[in-house]
Amino acid sequence: MLSSTALAALLLPAFAHAEDASEAADKSDILVLGTRTGDANAPTQTGSRLGLTILETPASVETLSGDVIRARGDLSIVDAVTRATGISSVANPGNGGTGLAARGFSGPGSVMQLYDGVRLYPGAGTVTFPTDPWTVDRIEVLRGPASVLYGQGAIGGAVNVISKKPNTTRTEFEAEAGFGSQNSWRIAAGVGGPVNELTAYRFDISRTQSDGWVDRGNSKGLAISGSVQLRPSDRLTITLSDDYSDQEPMLYFGTPLINGRIDDRNKRRNYNVTDALMRFKDNRTTIRVEWTPSDSISVRNTAYRLTTHRKWRNLESYFWNGATGKIDRFDFFGIDHDQTQIGNQADVTIRSEWGGLKNEVLVGFDVNAISFRHANDFDSDPAPAGFADPVDPFVFDPGLYYNTFGVRPQHRSRTRQYSFFAEDRLTLSDQLSVSVGINYDHANVKRYVNSYDTAGVATETLRLDKTLHNVTWRVGAVYQPSPALSLYGQYATAVDPLGSLITFSIGQAAFKNTTGDQIEAGIKASFLGGRGLATFAAYRIVKKNLLATVPGSLPPRQDQVGQRSAKGLEASLTLDLPGGFGIDANGTILDARFDEFLSGGTSYNGKTPPGVPETTANLWLRYDVTPRFQTRLGLRYVGKTYSDNANQFRVPGYAVVDGGVSFAVTKNVAANLRVYNLFDKDYATTTYNDEQWLLGRPRSIDFSISARY
Template identity: 55%
Template sequence: MPLPISRLALAGAFLSPCVAAPLAAQTTPPSGSEDILVVGQHSRDTLTTPDTTGSRLGLTPLETPATLSVIDGDTIRARGDMSVIDAESRAPGISNAGNPGNGGTALTARGFSGQGSVLQLIDGIRLFPAAGTITFPTDPWMVTRIDVLNGPASVLYGQGALGGAVNVLMRKPNTQRTEVEGEIGYGSQNSFHVAAGAGGPLTERLSYRVDGSYRRSDGYVDRGDARSHALSGTLRWTPTDTLVVTARDDYGHQDPMRYFGTPLIDGRLDDDNRRRNYNTRDGFIRYRDNRTTVQADWTPRDTLTISNQAYRLTSRRSWLNLESYCWIAAEGVCLNGANSDAATPGRILRTDMTGIVHDQTQWGDQGSVTLRTPIGEGIGNDFVAGFDVNLVKLTYSHNFGSDPQVSEVDPFDFDPGSIVDTQGIAPRYRTRTNEYAFFAEDRLTLGTHLSIVGGVRHERDRARRWTIDYPEGDRRETFALDKRLHNTTWRVGSVYQPIPTVSLYAQYATGVDPIGTLTTYSTGQVQFSNARGDQVEAGAKAVFLDGHGTATIAAYRIVKKGLLAQLTPTSPVEQVGQRSAKGVEAAISLDLPHGIGIGANGSVLDARFDDFLSGGTSFNGNTPPDVPEMLANLWLRWDATRLLQARAGLRYVGRRYSDNANRFRVPAYATVDATLSYALTPRLALDVHAYNLFDRNYALNTYGNQQWVLGRPRSIDVSLRVGF
């Protein structure tokens, strides 16, 4: 099978020793530029930089009537974030909701959580989860920046974005000069990583970028070893001054920790078992993703741009593990409901032997036409219209129905054992999902102070499913369902700029979330439509101190209707429930004299079920699961000398609940990270990253009510970084 573009490009770049000398000669910094390797990026004014995530018109965040945060890729790497989700969860109002069941990538935003409410994109293209699982992209080394749009984004990207949308933008070629950079590091838990990248012009019309990274660790629980590698390659061709064609291939392979959490003992985290892994010794988790895109941008004149991006993404995710663990109380029962007929108090009950394979392919094409029309003195109109088409094929394999593997083990000293799978993992159903949408957005500027921005999107989805069984050993497919959905979402907002560096805005937006996952629609969901929601938001943004300071604040209220509810234990399930969230988010960034920088953000919200009954039990007034109602991040930077920089960061996540009834509370936590960077030579820097400096025990997320997925303990990583 031919290698993807990125692997061919990387092989050529890294296997040619003679390339180093000419590259060094080409990359001499221009006269007057910084001659010391940058030890850590300073704060940047992102409010006045055009951005396509919050608006397809490429408005700046100051011009966009919504909350849009930008995290620069160099800042991510300078802070030492080891995964994309670590970086994303430092944005205002965003928290980590990842666990092995969702690929470790789920997020919470504005009171809503999971892949069905916080949409994830790569270079502006949405990813379709299979059963709530997304596993791409893999490594922050490949990232040029991350954009976070808080609040409903369905008018831009479709269903599944009521809480927000997160757009990961990958590194692109530098068309002006050649760049070569790399890093290698080692640290706690026998962790090791190496990454390298190169890019620049090949000819006047052709440029390239190639990147590769590898990570490994023994993990911070027993048998917690993890491995991953990622490769990327891009070619950018400008056959004319008005046409740009970009071809790109990204590949990622992950073998993450086979760790599904630590069971509480008597309702509390016990120091003696916090590093135990209750999975079997032969459990496994593997993710493999490959994305190929071709994009063309044609600008025949300054007022007209035509763009099109075609793409293909393949994902294969597989795992086989013993996933659920619960301490057996004195009464011989487990609080998570997974009870054994002969439960022994004081032991750990292990259940849910689960094997799954997702074999998924997504094809798509997105096109748009943008027209910018000056109308008169101080009045202008920008308009974009386009389409979005996707086809997703999924084959879902599992071993459900196999004889349950149930065992009891001592909480502190046990043989992990092996998987006993009596049925085997085999294809059980396949689905085909078609999505097409038409969208339009318009901005009318009325003088130098006022603008009105509006947008609309009409989307149609069709999900078909075939059941696969094996009568007498022969494979047979049976048509199961054909579900059609259609949604029209819209938003309208206004921005008032009393001076060019200050914006006051207000917006009303609508959105939709799927019931479950669109690609895995089941017969039990056929009668239901998507849940609908709307948001009212108002806020202010400012750039001050001659561009050395930025600040934003926003207040909002989101209401989501159409939750599945059951009024009594015997009544039918109806789509009548409602939940809401209201809150305030704020962020500030300052570059002060004497090399001091400050970045801080925080959010406070009230999320609740307004009208929700399940099995005859009312959850009205309760906080939905996985939603922290307080979040805060603080980063301090000090450039002590030209060669030395120190950083310290505080992350605070408020308490959450793991169940609708709010019986099981997950405590709040705060962790402190720190980084020291020193330029050894003009081209070589030493970085020391300290994580969880005070060694706090905390739950990143839960996997069941009595099973906490713990965060990394205190760790030190040391790395060398080189750049030309």
């Protein structure tokens, strides 16, 4: 652990002035990145389809700038978005390393992930795109139900990753190369700008690699993003984009506790097999057309195709056996996912005045065809006796993956979805506006199951033909006693799938989606000429029709019963002070619980749902010592969670300190030093099984050179 003297040495520049005001006048020419996290008066794409600003939206919306994300050194989308208010990680290899929790609800089925405003459909609870922040312009976060905007699967919130787009006014180039602890390195570059008055382009590429912080923890990733924009006229824009991701994540499914605790002797052991495999390939192609035939009408259309290929070959589960003093390893899982999503989203916005009252109304639709194929080796012969025998916790032979015949197709699904949505904002006066929205979402899922004869010949049978349809709506109001102060309230309804829509299981055929609603009120204030933004929100969300096992049923039978809820308070503060000081702070406290939930004869009433921290906080301090020298210090706090419904397995909370300095060698080139987990805290970011913790990165130091022209 670093001493307080070492910490003081790191932060000492933050309290020393070394250059005069004449140099400060040239600050705009110096490469010091990441000084602003958002603008309260800039339109957002996530809290409303009408492009309202943060102050105009009757909901909790937050924007994370891509420059700020990269300056802080966040290495993944999850790392970046969990700096936002009330967002925490439940990422593990099973959900693609992207799972999030918000407002008392967790996982891809309750916290929706979008890319450029298009929702990504989880397959078997898994989303693997996007992950690399290098290609990101910004991330917008909507907390609370978002079904009225994006359909089912967003009772906790929605996270919208917005990619970099062509700059139509000037050519720009940026690059970064870095190396650090665990032999981690990154090389990334981006270039874009106008070709002529008609055409502009953008291209970004990022390559990463690391040895990881556990045995055989190697990982690597490649992200490529490119777009071409055509502007035949001032009123028509056509953008063609393609985004590609190839990830080989760390082959680490967690560290088993020994006697209920992290043991220093095994916290860097990897209990997976030597020839384990995990690889995710995603590719998305998009054509977006934006047409403004007049000042009062706007038309948008986005057509897209997303393909995903995922592979797992792992020994995934490890438990401490107190009777033998060994680690029991089991669950050889070989799984393949092949998924294709083809869709189109369109809307029309009409702006008008009724008797002097301004009105904006938007109507639109989206339609998707998703095919999903699942292959596994679950019905292979049992592993031979002794193959997965208990191993010594500290010294062992990892062994090889066991498979008798290979992974083969087990089932596929075909999902056809469409929705119609509308949103209206009526400005009653300069101070008061009312917004309403409605969404009708319809989906049909067909599931085909393979059965194999003794010769290995497959016969495919339609086993599920399920249609789901729901209507959700939202009504909200914003009162602005001054242009920089907003008081708002809203009521919203929501729908969550029982699992993942496109992999709706045969056992769930008799059931409907879960439903919920939220009431929220809050205040937002911009001050100091836009250099400060403060928000506060209070809410209560209720979710009904949970899926539970009927007590005493043999074989076990499920039913929809009971409810869970979450109520909480959230606050945030962003402040840029004269003299180069900057503060970003946020925090949340909530009470999440099962209100009424009886499953398998056990009552979980009053228990906290798993994976949900009831307190979180983030703090970032920034000080520009000179126009060339910036220092940063960050604190991430996540409260305790539980890994089971009964709250028998408690995961302690943690606080992690990060920091960094950047020095502009020239006005275009900077050197950056970043420190992660400054005090070398042992902590679990999330869990895989009840007592199998995925440990966070230990103390690490990375150095990089960045350039921008």
